Amino acid sequence: MGPMASTTRTAPTVGFDLDMTLIDSRPGIRACYLALSERTGTYVDADLAVTRLGPPLVEELANWFPAEEIAATADLYREMYPSYAIGPTLALPGAREAVAAVRAAGGRTLVVTAKYEPNAKLHLAHLGIEPDAVVGNLWAEQKAVALREHGADVYVGDHVGDVRGARAAGARSVAVASGPCGAEELRAAGADVVLADLTQFPEWLAGFGDGEGDGAAAARA
Known part of the structure; x- marks a missing residue:
């Protein structure tokens, strides 16, 4: 420049x-992914996911959920997020x-x-x-x-x-x-x-x- x-x-x-x-936000996002796994019955390696924060949520979800479920799962994650991720974040x-x-x-x-x-x-x-x-x-x-x-x-x-x-x-x-x-x-x-x-x-x-x-x-x- x-x-x-x-x-x-x-x-x-x-x-x-x-x-x-x-x-x-790693502690909060980890907690939210663990809750998402419990809610959906689909395994998400929360410890791995929080090592690669930055790209959009849907890119991470694509590692764990079928393509046809990603949009609905993203909506669910965002709905759950305030309850799990805000408090633990520093x-x-x-x-x-x-x-x-x-x-x-x-x-x-x-x-x-x-x-x-x-x-x-x-x-x-x-x-x-x-x-x-x-x-x-x-x-x-x-x-x-x-x-x-x-x-x-x-x-x-x-x-x-x-x-x-x-x-x-x-x-x-x-x-x-x-x-x-x-x-x-x-x-x-x-x-x-x-x-x-x-x-x-x-x-x-x-x-x-x-x-x-x-x-x-x-x-x-």
Whole structure:
């Protein structure tokens, strides 16, 4: 990307992914999959499923359910989700501070996630994380639709699909190695910068306004 305009330097719009970027939803999702298995009588390896969060629910369900049952099972999972998955889910280290750092810079924040949007909003409300906008049901390059609509300068995510979404939107891709994809995999996918987790994001954001953020982060990653 070329140099940012002075207005975007002082007031960036930053998009964040949700699962394994802002929140550790593995305990809640595991509980929901176990309950789904009990309800449907179909085995789901919940411990395996939570190691590959990021893609849409239907892609994971396809590993366990016949094709003709996936749509109805996805609806059932989403209906069960608030009862099982919201309470056990925690904010990842630095999540609240990352959102606050964007606000302190005068910017806007949005969450763009593949998760069912009403459940995404329940997570954020439960954890007291308050972005300016939440858009669900978008994965990988589809995320670019919301990122462009909201004028995102930066998109932060933990998955190579998030990197692809940022690049498709023409946004700076900031990857955090807090999810299923390692730092080298994220770099290979085209991330502009890789951070260990969101605790490093406020410092990176401070440098981003001066055009120094990528270099400083690359030195640490």
